[in-house]
Amino acid sequence: MTRLSDTRERILEKATELLTQRGFNGFSYRDISSQLGVRNAAIHYHFASKKDLALALVEEFHRTLRDQTSEFMAYGGRALPQLEGLFVFTERQFCEGLCICPFGAFSVDYDELPEPVRQATDRFMDDSLKWLTRVLETGREQGEFHFQGDAGQRAMGIFATLQGARQMARIHGPAVLGGIIAQIRTDLGLVD
Amino acid sequence: MTRLSDTRERILEKATELLTQRGFNGFSYRDISSQLGVRNAAIHYHFASKKDLALALVEEFHRTLRDQTSEFMAYGGRALPQLEGLFVFTERQFCEGLCICPFGAFSVDYDELPEPVRQATDRFMDDSLKWLTRVLETGREQGEFHFQGDAGQRAMGIFATLQGARQMARIHGPAVLGGIIAQIRTDLGLVD
DNA sequence: GTTCTTACCTACCTATAAGTAAGTATAGCT
DNA sequence: AGCTATACTTACTTATAGGTAGGTAAGAAC
Numbered sequence: 001m002t003r004l005s006d007t008r009e010r011i012l013e014k015a016t017e018l019l020t021q022r023g024f025n026g027f028s029y030r031d032i033s034s035q036l037g038v039r040n041a042a043i044h045y046h047f048a049s050k051k052d053l054a055l056a057l058v059e060e061f062h063r064t065l066r067d068q069t070s071e072f073m074a075y076g077g078r079a080l081p082q083l084e085g086l087f088v089f090t091e092r093q094f095c096e097g098l099c100i101c102p103f104g105a106f107s108v109d110y111d112e113l114p115e116p117v118r119q120a121t122d123r124f125m126d127d128s129l130k131w132l133t134r135v136l137e138t139g140r141e142q143g144e145f146h147f148q149g150d151a152g153q154r155a156m157g158i159f160a161t162l163q164g165a166r167q168m169a170r171i172h173g174p175a176v177l178g179g180i181i182a183q184i185r186t187d188l189g190l191v192d
Numbered sequence: 193m194t195r196l197s198d199t200r201e202r203i204l205e206k207a208t209e210l211l212t213q214r215g216f217n218g219f220s221y222r223d224i225s226s227q228l229g230v231r232n233a234a235i236h237y238h239f240a241s242k243k244d245l246a247l248a249l250v251e252e253f254h255r256t257l258r259d260q261t262s263e264f265m266a267y268g269g270r271a272l273p274q275l276e277g278l279f280v281f282t283e284r285q286f287c288e289g290l291c292i293c294p295f296g297a298f299s300v301d302y303d304e305l306p307e308p309v310r311q312a313t314d315r316f317m318d319d320s321l322k323w324l325t326r327v328l329e330t331g332r333e334q335g336e337f338h339f340q341g342d343a344g345q346r347a348m349g350i351f352a353t354l355q356g357a358r359q360m361a362r363i364h365g366p367a368v369l370g371g372i373i374a375q376i377r378t379d380l381g382l383v384d
Numbered sequence: 385g386t387t388c389t390t391a392c393c394t395a396c397c398t399a400t401a402a403g404t405a406a407g408t409a410t411a412g413c414t
Numbered sequence: 415a416g417c418t419a420t421a422c423t424t425a426c427t428t429a430t431a432g433g434t435a436g437g438t439a440a441g442a443a444c
Contacts, residue, residue: 022300025215028400029402041422044404045421046421100300107360107363108215108292112214153375156360156372160372163356164354164357168348180345186340186341197390222430222432231392233393237391237392241432
């Protein structure tokens with residue numbers, strides 16, 4: 001079969017949407033199958049258990065992040081466009097209906113996640129943090145960013161803020177997200 | 193009956209714990225009843241539906257906030273101790289096992305929440321924002337805080353950061369929460 | 385002392401969750 | 415033409431979800 005079915009991809013896409021709108025415990029195989037017009041068992045064929053689906057979702061995010069960050073890298077190592085890329089990415093995801101951060105969704109259910117999913121989530125988070133830490137350090141050295149203290153801490157703070165901002169924006173409207181992002185810029189000494 | 197049963201309060205307490213550890217869709221009446229040693233129907237007696245339980249939980253948080261903020265007010269209107277009170281409150285809740293912010297937990301499931309619960313959540317959030325905005329404005333006038341821009345925006349950003357920080361701290365350890373709170377202080381021009 | 389109310393309990397119901405077993409259509413390979 | 419792998423399907427199972435009907439023990443009100 002030269003052309004593989006796109007059902008697997010459609011399931012992942014729909015699952016991402018449902019995950020970011022309802023959390024991992026907030027959607028079922030039935031929700032996916034009914035909206036895609038396939039049977040429940042078709043999902044089990046591709047993802048034997050919900051645990052496997054969770055794992056695939058985390059790995060999907062991880063891949064997206066890698067693609068996105070290597071795209072940032074193409075700017076030639078300058079820090080500012082990379083940071084702006086993160087902001088644009090966050091806002092675009094939000095506008096596309098991926099309301100809350102997938103990582104935020106998983107963090108709510110963290111204790112009940114099976115061990116492999118937890119590990120994958122940790123790896124994903126570590127990579128994200130490493131990338132943003134490097135961007136912040138580079139930007140400070142280049143004199144673009146101005147902030148005190150450890151860059152790693154600052155990176156953690158920015159991710160926390162973005163994650164929280166998405167959740168708040170969902171309730172108070174999309175404008176909140178832009179406002180909070182503007183504030184992060186201000187705190188990094190970037191004047192508009 | 194002079195002495196009312198404390199079952200209702202015990203249910204609310206346990207539900208809060210479960211909500212902040214698993215999200216609203218992550219626990220069942222059975223989880224509560226089995227851990228409290230009562231029957232399922234006892235919970236339905238006090239909270240006819242899970243919607244009613246959610247409503248009671250939000251109102252409980254709202255009451256706690258009111259108590260807490262009026263306690264802050266007792267400091268005589270000075271802004272700094274009020275802000276520090278929020279930080280202490282957040283860290284204490286986290287240490288007591290109330291991992292994620294109850295509001296964060298609800299925001300994940302926001303779309304499926306029944307309308308009255310959503311409205312109660314909105315009122316709770318509005319009150320919180322109003323309070324923090326006033327604290328920030330007062331502190332800036334008193335010369336204790338130094339920040340640019342709108343105080344309401346800043347308040348929104350701080351809540352978003354705290355909410356995200358709790359979720360991150362759950363995975364990366366409690367130290368993260370303290371680190372991010374320290375950063376909020378820095379960004380408000382408070383030197384340690 | 386009967387009645388009402390509170391605060392439950394036992395025993396159930398229906399819907400839905402995740403998951404499985406076995407069958408089938410289609411395409412490519414030999 | 416026959417075999418095999420892929421990508422499903424129908425038709426279940428078992429467990430659990432939220433919710434309900436009806437009963438009951440015990441104190442309060444009259």
